Amino acid sequence: MLAEIRIDSLGAISAATAEFDRGLTVLTGETGTGKTMVVTGLHLLGGARADATRIRSGADRAVVEGRFSTEDLDRTTGAAIDEILDSSGADRDDDGSVIALRSVSRDGPSRANLGGRSVPAKTLTTFTTGLLTLHGQNDQLRLMRSDEQRGALDRFAGVATTVERYRKLRDEWLIARRDLVDRTNRAREMAQEADRLKFALTEIDGVDPRPGEDESLVAEIRRLSELDVVREAAAVPAPRYRVPTTKPSTTKRAPPQTFSLGQSRNWSRLMTWL
Numbered sequence: 001m002l003a004e005i006r007i008d009s010l011g012a013i014s015a016a017t018a019e020f021d022r023g024l025t026v027l028t029g030e031t032g033t034g035k036t037m038v039v040t041g042l043h044l045l046g047g048a049r050a051d052a053t054r055i056r057s058g059a060d061r062a063v064v065e066g067r068f069s070t071e072d073l074d075r076t077t078g079a080a081i082d083e084i085l086d087s088s089g090a091d092r093d094d095d096g097s098v099i100a101l102r103s104v105s106r107d108g109p110s111r112a113n114l115g116g117r118s119v120p121a122k123t124l125t126t127f128t129t130g131l132l133t134l135h136g137q138n139d140q141l142r143l144m145r146s147d148e149q150r151g152a153l154d155r156f157a158g159v160a161t162t163v164e165r166y167r168k169l170r171d172e173w174l175i176a177r178r179d180l181v182d183r184t185n186r187a188r189e190m191a192q193e194a195d196r197l198k199f200a201l202t203e204i205d206g207v208d209p210r211p212g213e214d215e216s217l218v219a220e221i222r223r224l225s226e227l228d229v230v231r232e233a234a235a236v237p238a239p240r241y242r243v244p245t246t247k248p249s250t251t252k253r254a255p256p257q258t259f260s261l262g263q264s265r266n267w268s269r270l271m272t273w274l
Contacts (some may be wrong), residue, residue: 003097004067004133005045009059010104011037039134042066044102046132047125050110060104061174068098075131076160084127098169102125 006017012034015220018027029035040054055062070193083264084090085098094099101113102124112121129148143149160260 001072002042002066002068004064004070005038005041006063007034007041007271008039008063009056010062010064011056012055013037014056023218037263040136042109043101044104044133045124046128047112047121047123050102050104050121052104052106053263055104055106059106061103063101063103065101067093068100068128069096069133071096071100073130076164080130083129084123088114088117088119088123090117090119098127100127117149161267 001022002020003019004019006015007013008015012032016034016038018025018038025034037054044050044064045066054060070078073081080110081098085092090098098115099113100115102110102121103113106108110121112124113121114123114127129145143152
C-alpha cells in the first residue's frame with residue numbers, strides 16, 4: 001500500500017506531504033487547491049506519461065515521491081515485487097518500505113527511480129500494479145490492463161496454482177527451445193565446415209604432392225624464368241681460338257677474332273644454365 005506521498009512543484013502544489021494508514025483517507029479542499037494534482041502525482045508514480053505543462057510556474061521541475069509498504073501483501077504479489085527489486089538493483093529502506101520517485105523536467109525528459117536506482121517509467125508501472133489502484137469517474141485503470149483482466153479471471157476460476165505451474169513449465173520449455181535452436185544452428189555450421197574441409201582434401205589428393213616436390217618446383221620455375229637469356233646465348237656463335245705455331249708462316253694471317261663483353265657474358269650464362 002502507499003504509506004506516504006510527497007509532491008513538489010506540481011500544478012497548484014508548491015510542496016505537500018501526506019501520510020496514509022489502514023482504512024479510508026479522504027482529501028478535501030476548495031477548487032484550485034490541488035486535489036487534481038494529487039491524482040496526477042499518483043499517475044506519475046504509476047508510470048504514466050509525464051506532461052511538462054503540469055510543472056508549477058517558476059519551477060524547473062516537478063517531483064513526486066511515494067513510500068510503499070509491502071508487509072501485508074500475499075505471497076504471489078510479494079514474490080513479484082521482490083523479483084522487480086532484484087532485477088532493477090533497487091534497495092529497500094531501513095523499515096522495509098520501498099521508495100519510488102518520478103521527476104518531470106521542463107526542458108528535458110522525465111526520470112524514474114525505484115529504491116535509489118534509476119529505472120524506466122515502465123518499471124514503475126510493473127512495480128505499482130499490485131500496490132496502487134486508481135479509480136476515476138469513468139474507468140477503473142487497473143481493469144484496462146490485459147494482464148489484470150487475466151488475473152481477475154484466474155482468481156475467479158480458482159486456478160492460481162495451475163497457472164503458476166503452467167508458467168513454470170512454459171519457462172522451462174522456452175529455455176529448452178532456445179537451446180535446441182542454438183544447437184541446430186551450430187550443427188548446420190559444423191556440417192558446412194566439414195564439407196569445406198572434405199572438398200579441400202579432395203583437391204589435395206588430386207594434386208598428389210610428394211615430399212621435396214616444392215624444392216624441385218622452385219628450381220624449375222627459376223630455370224624457366226631465364227628462358228629469354230638462354231635464347232639470346234644460343235643465338236651467339238661459339239668462340240674460335242687461335243692456336244699459336246712455332247714456325248713462322250709466310251701466309252697472311254687472319255686477324256684474331258674478338259668478342260664483346262656482352263657475348264662472353266651470354267656464354268657464361270649459358271654454360272652456367274647447362
